[in-house]
Amino acid sequence: MPELPEVETVRRGLQPVFEGSRIVAVEQRRPDLRFPFPPDFVASLTGRSVVSLGRRAKYLTIHLDRDPVLICHLGMSGSFRVLSESTATIPGDFHYERSKNEAHDHVVFHLQDAHGASHRIVFNDPRRFGFMLFSTAAALNEHPSLAGLGVEPTGNALGGALLAELLRGKRAPLKAALLDQRLIAGLGNIYVCEALWRAGLSPRREAGSIVATTGRTSVRCERLAGAIRDVIAEAIAAGGSSLRDHAQVDGSLGYFQHSFSVYDREGHPCPKPGCGGTIARIVQSGRSTFYCPSCQR
DNA sequence: AAGTGAACCTGAAGGC
DNA sequence: TGCCTTCAGGTTCACT
Numbered sequence: 001m002p003e004l005p006e007v008e009t010v011r012r013g014l015q016p017v018f019e020g021s022r023i024v025a026v027e028q029r030r031p032d033l034r035f036p037f038p039p040d041f042v043a044s045l046t047g048r049s050v051v052s053l054g055r056r057a058k059y060l061t062i063h064l065d066r067d068p069v070l071i072c073h074l075g076m077s078g079s080f081r082v083l084s085e086s087t088a089t090i091p092g093d094f095h096y097e098r099s100k101n102e103a104h105d106h107v108v109f110h111l112q113d114a115h116g117a118s119h120r121i122v123f124n125d126p127r128r129f130g131f132m133l134f135s136t137a138a139a140l141n142e143h144p145s146l147a148g149l150g151v152e153p154t155g156n157a158l159g160g161a162l163l164a165e166l167l168r169g170k171r172a173p174l175k176a177a178l179l180d181q182r183l184i185a186g187l188g189n190i191y192v193c194e195a196l197w198r199a200g201l202s203p204r205r206e207a208g209s210i211v212a213t214t215g216r217t218s219v220r221c222e223r224l225a226g227a228i229r230d231v232i233a234e235a236i237a238a239g240g241s242s243l244r245d246h247a248q249v250d251g252s253l254g255y256f257q258h259s260f261s262v263y264d265r266e267g268h269p270c271p272k273p274g275c276g277g278t279i280a281r282i283v284q285s286g287r288s289t290f291y292c293p294s295c296q297r
Numbered sequence: 298a299a300g301t302g303a304a305c306c307t308g309a310a311g312g313c
Numbered sequence: 314t315g316c317c318t319t320c321a322g323g324t325t326c327a328c329t
Contacts, residue, residue, distance in 0.1 A: 006322070075305095075322095076321065129324075
């Protein structure tokens with residue numbers, strides 16, 4: 001499910017509930033997800049207070065009043081939802097979103113906030129590609145999951161010059177290079193397809209071919225860097241994309257999926273004014289790519 | 298060494 | 314209805 005905008009949406013949804021709350025209990029309902037839980041998972045979290053929630057690429061980081069830091073990844077189908085006692089009709093009865101299969105509720109955090117109100121945060125993940133691991137605060141950036149991640153596509157860090165540097169000499173298809181988390185961290189299948197369409201660049205093109213050979217910054221790199229920043233910022237503002245099931249933590253849906261130009265739109269007309277092309281689906285490194293063969297060169 | 302494909306796992310959707 | 318195949322927002326590992 002989740003690329004950077006969805007994970008950021010989750011972070012913003014969980015933040016007001018987690019921050020300043022104490023973890024009074026943790027239910028860990030199975031020994032593993034994609035990886036085994038840390039052996040001291042429950043004991044290390046119980047009784048701790050949550051100081052802040054962070055995000056790096058598609059990883060959520062939960063910072064406590066002392067080590068460890070909890071690193072969470074949602075995989076393809078992971079989601080969090082918040083159940084607050086205050087929204088229940090009966091005290092002690094937590095409002096429960098029953099549309100999801102409870103068999104895949106793998107972790108439940110029981111929280112008490114600064115006002116004494118109780119909350120539960122439930123992690124659900126049918127495919128179990130997600131995971132939760134520990135790090136220390138001091139070595140967080142050297143944790144195997146986070147070390148080696150590339151630049152965030154948010155803010156102004158990613159510009160044409162940096163993108164050119166990252167892609168120079170790369171023989172892989174442009175699509176594959178943009179999915180490489182060591183170069184740009186947080187893009188996934190949807191937003192790569194959308195950014196390439198916005199930039200008018202073919203996903204099949206050799207990545208290094210958009211880098212100017214002379215010293216001048218490539219106009220294609222500038223255009224692509226801008227398209228990436230724009231699509232990510234717009235998607236975050238829209239609360240992410242909700243496909244099959246992905247929801248915000250209160251169960252509501254993001255709405256960026258309504259803004260897709262190419263993703264999952266095979267056979268539809270290209271939305272670029274005057275283009276007249278038809279969106280095609282091809283497979284690159286085992287994954288669907290959607291693009292317009294007419295205006296993406 | 299960079300690049301490609303399979304593996305991990307479950308559920309939804311479509312064809313017959 | 315059921316059975317089969319294909320596909321899904323990601324990462325990692327094994328291979329060329």
